[in-house]
Amino acid sequence: MTSSKNKLDLRKVGYDESGETPRSASFLIEDDTARVASSSERALVMASIRQARVDYPWVRALEWSLVDPETDEFTRIVAQHPDPAGNFIHVKEGAKIRFPAQSCFLLKADRNEQVLHNVIVLEPGAELHLITGCTAASYSNVGKHIAVTEIFVRAGATLTYTMVHDWAPEVEVRPRTEVIVEDGGTYLSNYIALTRVKHIDTNPLAVVKAGGTARFNSIIYAKAGSYFDVGGRVRLLGAGARGEIVSRVVATGSKVISRGLIEGGNADTKGHMECNGIMLDREAVIHAIPELKATYPDTELSHEAAVGKIAGDQLNYLMARGLSEEEARALIIRGFLNVKIDGLPASLQQVIDTMIEQAMAKEAI
Amino acid sequence: MTEMPLLEIDDLAVNIGNEPLLSGINLTVAPGEIHVVFGPNGSGKSSLIKTIMGIPPYRVTSGDIRFEGKSILDFPIDARARLGIGLAFQQPPPVRDVSLSALGKALEIDTDRIAAEAARLGMTGHLNRGLNDGFSGGEQKRSELLQLLLQRPQLVLLDEPESGVDVDSLKLLRSVIEQLFQRDRPIRERTVGGIIVTHTGAILEHLHATRGYVLVNGKFMCSGAPLDIFDQISANGFGNCLAEARIKEKIHDFLKE
Numbered sequence: 001m002t003s004s005k006n007k008l009d010l011r012k013v014g015y016d017e018s019g020e021t022p023r024s025a026s027f028l029i030e031d032d033t034a035r036v037a038s039s040s041e042r043a044l045v046m047a048s049i050r051q052a053r054v055d056y057p058w059v060r061a062l063e064w065s066l067v068d069p070e071t072d073e074f075t076r077i078v079a080q081h082p083d084p085a086g087n088f089i090h091v092k093e094g095a096k097i098r099f100p101a102q103s104c105f106l107l108k109a110d111r112n113e114q115v116l117h118n119v120i121v122l123e124p125g126a127e128l129h130l131i132t133g134c135t136a137a138s139y140s141n142v143g144k145h146i147a148v149t150e151i152f153v154r155a156g157a158t159l160t161y162t163m164v165h166d167w168a169p170e171v172e173v174r175p176r177t178e179v180i181v182e183d184g185g186t187y188l189s190n191y192i193a194l195t196r197v198k199h200i201d202t203n204p205l206a207v208v209k210a211g212g213t214a215r216f217n218s219i220i221y222a223k224a225g226s227y228f229d230v231g232g233r234v235r236l237l238g239a240g241a242r243g244e245i246v247s248r249v250v251a252t253g254s255k256v257i258s259r260g261l262i263e264g265g266n267a268d269t270k271g272h273m274e275c276n277g278i279m280l281d282r283e284a285v286i287h288a289i290p291e292l293k294a295t296y297p298d299t300e301l302s303h304e305a306a307v308g309k310i311a312g313d314q315l316n317y318l319m320a321r322g323l324s325e326e327e328a329r330a331l332i333i334r335g336f337l338n339v340k341i342d343g344l345p346a347s348l349q350q351v352i353d354t355m356i357e358q359a360m361a362k363e364a365i
Numbered sequence: 366m367t368e369m370p371l372l373e374i375d376d377l378a379v380n381i382g383n384e385p386l387l388s389g390i391n392l393t394v395a396p397g398e399i400h401v402v403f404g405p406n407g408s409g410k411s412s413l414i415k416t417i418m419g420i421p422p423y424r425v426t427s428g429d430i431r432f433e434g435k436s437i438l439d440f441p442i443d444a445r446a447r448l449g450i451g452l453a454f455q456q457p458p459p460v461r462d463v464s465l466s467a468l469g470k471a472l473e474i475d476t477d478r479i480a481a482e483a484a485r486l487g488m489t490g491h492l493n494r495g496l497n498d499g500f501s502g503g504e505q506k507r508s509e510l511l512q513l514l515l516q517r518p519q520l521v522l523l524d525e526p527e528s529g530v531d532v533d534s535l536k537l538l539r540s541v542i543e544q545l546f547q548r549d550r551p552i553r554e555r556t557v558g559g560i561i562v563t564h565t566g567a568i569l570e571h572l573h574a575t576r577g578y579v580l581v582n583g584k585f586m587c588s589g590a591p592l593d594i595f596d597q598i599s600a601n602g603f604g605n606c607l608a609e610a611r612i613k614e615k616i617h618d619f620l621k622e
């Protein structure tokens with residue numbers, strides 16, 4: 001439990017403190033202090049990175065082995081921090097963790113800068129569903145979240161990583177994430193952000209070795225005043241590697257840059273990208289930047305991108321069934337955002353579904 | 366009949382932009398009646414049906430459309446639907462992000478009822494797919510009729526409900542259409558009426574439709590008993606009606622001069 005004064009319900013970002021939803025492990029960080037780090041599975045370590053540096057000295061060698069500290073000013077802030085907080089997750093070889101693990105990054109103090117370094121390692125053949133919720137304790141919070149995350153999906157391992165962002169209008173968010181997917185491994189990322197935020201920019205990279213798969217799904221409802229620069233990059237460097245990027249963006253009075261890059265760099269690699277956006281008003285801007293890069297002849301890369309308002313003939317059609325224009329619009333947006341994600345446990349899909357319902361309900365007012 | 370007609374179309378003229386599309390349309394549909402509209406492609410049949418539903422871009426330039434005695438020209442589409450007007454589209458647009466079940470839920474239709482009617486129409490597997498998204502021609506037609514079954518409209522507008530449907534499905538569609546028009550009830554107890562646009566006589570056989578019309582260049586020609594008109598079209602094509610149309614136009618032009 002967090003402090004008893006904390007009435008914040010973290011279930012809105014998929015973090016269940018009540019124990020009602022089965023979770024294999026939990027981790028909660030408040031500002032830069034780890035409050036909860038527990039696991040009910042022997043094969044799953046859920047710890048603060050500070051503790052992990054002591055208990056597992058090999059972790060130090062993994063830090064900065066994927067992300068270059070010189071990437072930008074935010075990676076430099078993390079690199080120069082004397083002792084950044086963060087989360088360490090380790091799943092032992094062959095361990096298939098049945099229930100999802102959960103973590104939560106909470107911005108609690110006002111005008112705080114949260115600096116984190118996270119390391120996630122799935123040993124060969126391991127499986128984990130992870131949900132991370134990021135939120136601010138108060139809607140009026142002013143703050144920054146700066147995080148470097150390095151993820152190691154070893155051969156044949158599978159990680160589904162659902163990330164829910166529910167910040168506040170004055171929060172700035174700068175995650176820097178890189179993933180290595182070894183031979184035959186699978187990395188599946190779901191990113192969901194449906195509430196107002198000042199600034200988020202994140203463009204995670206997955207490098208995929210032979211026979212591996214990386215998928216990035218993003219669902220973004222950019223409310224008025226928000227700025228998002230988000231996307232995913234997949235480099236298919238091993239033979240037979242697969243990559244997919246799907247993004248769904250709804251923008252109202254906000255600016256969204258939706259990026260995607262798939263590189264086909266080996267034999268029999270395949271990548272596909274779908275960038276779709278719905279513009280709800282004149283004040284919105286959606287800038288879709290889907291990029292394909294082939295560095296090997298035997299690769300198959302494709303993308304579709306469609307950005308625009310909701311088609312009038314679709315609205316008319318639904319209205320002919322008796323829905324008002326507003327109801328028809330909401331139904332289309334809800335369906336647009338609610339992409340069913342293959343390989344996601346029902347309990348996590350439900351978190352996403354509920355978030356979408358709530359985002360839509362707020363909009364209806 | 367002393368009963369209030371369901372639908373009265375009164376000397377209706379319709380434009381698209383400034384282009385005249387329909388003119389001089391008169392049609393009254395009483396409860397229990399089915400009126401059939403034939404006509405060559407592009408003659409304005411779908412435009413007429415969609416104008417009744419209130420779908421853009423059709424612009425009524427004169428005349429009136431009344432539902433149960435009240436003009437509905439100023440009603441938006443959804444208000445017309447809620448009054449009891451239902452339309453099976455000839456070419457429904459794909460709505461990728463909305464499934465039949467999501468739509469049913471939004472309309473607060475009982476899920477068991479949706480499941481039962483979907484099963485009857487062989488659409489169970491389509492309930493959670495994007496509406497009309499990649500549906501075959503036949504699936505689109507069944508999906509449209511399914512939606513009308515769920516909506517239970519009082520004024521049923523069917524725009525080529527059978528085109529592109531194979532023989533087996535046709536039987537099914539026919540029985541659904543008979544149900545929509547309450548053909549299982551005695552005539553006096555029927556409250557539903559409507560308009561069917563069709564190119565075939567196949568769906569008309571047991572319906573006992575009231576009257577048929579041929580729409581040519583946006584005007585009704587050659588009205589009569591629906592099956593007679595259909596036989597005439599089958600034998601001679603639309604030629605006779607086109608000739609009649611041409612003569613009428615000449616007379617009209619002559620009178621103007």
Ligand SMILES: Nc1ncnc2c1ncn2[C@@H]1O[C@H](COP(=O)(O)OP(=O)(O)O)[C@@H](O)[C@H]1O
Nearest residue numbers: 381386404405406407408409410411412413422
């Ligand atoms: N939305 C529209 N915009 C422009 N022209 C249209 C539109 N709808 C119909 N038309 C034109 O009006 C005429 C009648 O079309 P339609 O009503 O679909 O004919 P039918 O159903 O009898 O085949 C055609 O020439 C068609 O191209």
Ligand SMILES: [Mg+2]
Nearest residue numbers: 410411412455
């Ligand atoms: Mg037509």
